[in-house]
Amino acid sequence: MKTAVVLFTRDLRVRDNPALAAACANAEQVVPLFVLDPALGELSGNRVRFLHQSLADLRASLREKGGDLVIRMGDPVREAIELARSVDAEGIGMAADVSRYARRREQRLAEECERHRMSLKLFPGLTVVDPGALRPGGGGSAYRVFSPYHRSWRAATWRDEVATPTKITLPPGVAPGRLPEPPAGESPDAADGGETEARRLFASWLRHIGPYPELHDDMAADGTSRLSPYLRFGCLSPLELANAAIKQEAEEYARQLCWRDFYYQVALTMPKLSTEPIRxxxxxxxxxxxxxxxxxxxxxxxxxxxxxxxxxxxxxxxxxxxxxxxxxxxxxxxxxxxxxxxxxxxxxxxxxxxxxxxxxxxxxxxxxxxxxxxxxxxxxxxxxxxxxxxxxxxxxxxxxxxxxxxxxxxxxxxxxxxxxxxxxxxxxxxxxxxxxxxxxx
Structure with missing residues (x-):
């Protein structure tokens, strides 16, 4: 393949990023793209700030490898197709997601890729185990009870972590676009975003993970990882985190990551999870x-x-x-x-x-x-x-x-x-x- 576009969404990292790794392995030229969608910009001042910091950090990491993060603003489907056509890309890769908005975006992008004779490939990476991979007995579409899901999750064969690309080559003439300065946000003591900060906290957490079973409910001790924002934006791979926890025999912490996966597989089958009761x-x-x-x-x-x-x-x-x-x-x-x-x-x-x-x-x-x-x-x-x-x-x-x-x-x-x-x-x-x-x- 000559050229591929990688549309980043909630996978803002270069380590263990299946979509980015596959593009770099199979295409001579790769265009990493993020589209700032105005439809999502007003949802949370805190998350917009965290997002912009994470994008700036991702851009710096990609530039170190010879590439860049191309920034566009508008409808992600329209902007991705327009950019892909301008560089004669043969395909677009992106991480699969489960929310109603994300799945509509995937469907629209698939339809446009087909219309323009491009391929669209969805990759894992937002969870440890793909949300639709584990099914309960009896023909159910998703586990409704955590304990059997956890047993199935631990027994499953997890994908291998993918290597970090060493070199990224952009097509000539692609304008990277301007990344807006991070807004102030609303919470004065909010954590900073980005893969660099995520990895710093990750390394520190692994040194202190041992007492987690005794301290995770101790509110004064604050003995939790505080890595959830970085998982939410994909600044850190949940698979890498789960593998590290299990390697250190921190099963209780791995169980919390399983809870995260559990709700992703619920959301896949319950698109109105935020507004309609499950029971x-x-x-x-x-x-x-x-x-x-x-x-x-x-x-x-x-x-x-x-x-x-x-x-x-x-x-x-x-x-x-x-x-x-x-x-x-x-x-x-x-x-x-x-x-x-x-x-x-x-x-x-x-x-x-x-x-x-x-x-x-x-x-x-x-x-x-x-x-x-x-x-x-x-x-x-x-x-x-x-x-x-x-x-x-x-x-x-x-x-x-x-x-x-x-x-x-x-x-x-x-x-x-x-x-x-x-x-x-x-x-x-x-x-x-x-x-x-x-x-x-």
Missing amino acids: PSGDTEWRDDTDALRHWQDGTTGVPIVDAGMRQLRAEGWMHNRARLITAAFLTKHLGVDWRPGVQWFFRWLLDGDVPNNSGNWQWVAGTGNDTRPYRKFNPIRQAQRFDAEGVYVRRYVPELKGVEGGAVHQPWRLPDEVRRGLDYPGPLESHRDEAVWLRP
């Missing part, structure tokens, strides 16, 4: 309470562990996984508010926000999703006492409570009146003061 029988009569929703969003519910999580979300564009469970359960199970506004609020702020994992986990907590117990409730006070016993996590994100010592910080309404009046911290929402069970120690 309608688990849905309920949700309360229409805009005031309660606003307090939850602002981190002013008066329940410190909930407020700490919601404030971490705004400050960092990220939230500890245990805090995600607690805050989501508080909105749905205690405030009785529909899970869908919660999905959208997390989408606005999370660097790692994607359809499969954000929506899938929200449905799990709300009792409408896969492998869930509809009547499960997370008692926020007991969760706080168990996973933030001394209140370190709460005081980190709720400065009004910094003067409260130890675990007393989790129930400030029980402090002496003279102490409580000086805290400038709200009491529990009126709609929740009758929940005596979870207000008790």
Whole structure:
């Protein structure tokens, strides 16, 4: 093949990138392309910033190998076809994805490639195991329960990691295009994007992965990898991460990567995962309470562990996984508010926000999703006492409570009146003061 185009989407890396590796192995000239789609630009200021940083880093890596990242703006299908025709490319390669938007894009691109007599090849790379590769017995299209999926996932033969291209040759005369400066984003303490930063964190994480089973729920210790944003944008290969975890016998961490794959295979068969319940029988009569929703969003519910999580979300564009469970359960199970506004609020702020994992986990907590117990409730006070016993996590994100010592910080309404009046911290929402069970120690 003389020339091929690689359309990058959520695989912003040069290491273990099957689409890029195949193009470099089979074509004399390769055009790495990313199209800034205005339709997606307003979804999240945090993710747009992270994306632009990741693109700048990818461009630098490609230039080191003699190539470049060609930037265009507009409809990805139209721009990819136009560029491919301008360089007489014989084919386009890209990573397969599972969201409704991504699959429509793939279908449209396939139709246009056929019309212009080009080939389109989709590659793996966004997950450890391809979303459609594992099927349950009995003819089901996707696993609905995690445990059998995990057994099948661990028993599967995974693809081999592909080599990083050593040289990339662009066709002559291709204008690279200007990459806009990263916008400010909304979260002041958000992580920086890019494969270089991902690999730095990856190397550091592998040195500290041993205590993960004991620390991953310790909210004060912050003993998780924080690699999820880099997986979401493909700055890091999930296969490489899973292989490294298993090599170090970190099975518990590999299990978390399996959960990620689990929701990708669910999303493949549930295109409306963000808006329609998987288990309608688990849905309920949700309360229409805009005031309660606003307090939850602002981190002013008066329940410190909930407020700490919601404030971490705004400050960092990220939230500890245990805090995600607690805050989501508080909105749905205690405030009785529909899970869908919660999905959208997390989408606005999370660097790692994607359809499969954000929506899938929200449905799990709300009792409408896969492998869930509809009547499960997370008692926020007991969760706080168990996973933030001394209140370190709460005081980190709720400065009004910094003067409260130890675990007393989790129930400030029980402090002496003279102490409580000086805290400038709200009491529990009126709609929740009758929940005596979870207000008790």
